[in-house]
Amino acid sequence: xxxxxxxxxxxxxxYLGQNGxxxxxxxxxxxxxxxxxxxxxxxxxxxxxxxxADGLEVCRRIRALxxxxxxxxxxxxxxxxxxxxxxxxxELGADDYLPxxxxxxxxxxxxxxxxxRPQLAEAETSVRQFGRLAIDTGARKVSxxxxxxxxxxxxxxxxxxxxxxxxxxxxxxxLIDAVKGESLEPFDRSIDVxxxxxxxxIEDDPKHPRRIITxxxxxxxxxxxxxx
Numbered sequence: 753x754x755x756x757x758x759x760x761x762x763x764x765x766x767y768l769g770q771n772g773x774x775x776x777x778x779x780x781x782x783x784x785x786x787x788x789x790x791x792x793x794x795x796x797x798x799x800x801x802x803x804x805a806d807g808l809e810v811c812r813r814i815r816a817l818x819x820x821x822x823x824x825x826x827x828x829x830x831x832x833x834x835x836x837x838x839x840x841x842x843e844l845g846a847d848d849y850l851p852x853x854x855x856x857x858x859x860x861x862x863x864x865x866x867x868x869r870p871q872l873a874e875a876e877t878s879v880r881q882f883g884r885l886a887i888d889t890g891a892r893k894v895s896x897x898x899x900x901x902x903x904x905x906x907x908x909x910x911x912x913x914x915x916x917x918x919x920x921x922x923x924x925x926x927l928i929d930a931v932k933g934e935s936l937e938p939f940d941r942s943i944d945v946x947x948x949x950x951x952x953x954i955e956d957d958p959k960h961p962r963r964i965i966t967x968x969x970x971x972x973x974x975x976x977x978x979x980x
Contacts, residue, residue, distance in 0.1 A: 753797040754784030767856040781805035815845040842945040847906035883978030919976035
């Protein structure tokens with residue numbers, strides 16, 4: 753947890769500890785990044801406003817690290833409540849966000865949902881092939897023509913949810929439920945941000961997508977047949 757509010761951090765550390773989680777706390781971006789690289793965590797709780805760096809910049813730095821640290825799930829804690837900050841955070845690679853103040857139980861539920869996603873995929877060992885696109889569900893890797901594409905944990909699970917239902921139109925609500933395992937607000941638009949980032953990673957021309965197609969008023973569909 754990278755958070756300069758020591759009182760809040762102490763509450764979170766205690767509460768999560770009572771629920772079976774070990775939390776290492778850092779009060780600055782520099783200390784948090786050092787801890788991340790010394791002891792690779794299962795998840796990062798990242799405050800948006802830190803004394804020595806912007807949380808969005810820290811998120812970008814984490815995503816720029818080498819594997820496997822670059823794909824560690826990131827949940828951003830936002831005090832501003834500005835939707836733009838949340839959108840930018842998601843675009844930079846955050847997997848989820850939680851506005852302050854928050855209920856500890858909601859934080860726990862969101863962490864469990866994020867941490868549950870990799871575990872659900874551990875038993876999968878097959879490689880799903882869609883034209884030039886390959887999805888290795890065991891290694892949780894995506895490649896095109898053998899060239900690896902970088903995805904966050906959330907983006908990988910979103911792609912997998914689409915690919916497993918190739919040819920079917922999926923609403924935003926359906927995708928949110930499939931990826932998170934829990935219902936969020938029915939008009940949560942963060943899914944659009946993740947779709948945009950996913951297209952940047954896997955489409956030859958993100959402005960004219962041929963793998964993840966938008967169906968106006970309905971949602972998204974993953975192309976079942978892909979020649980390119």
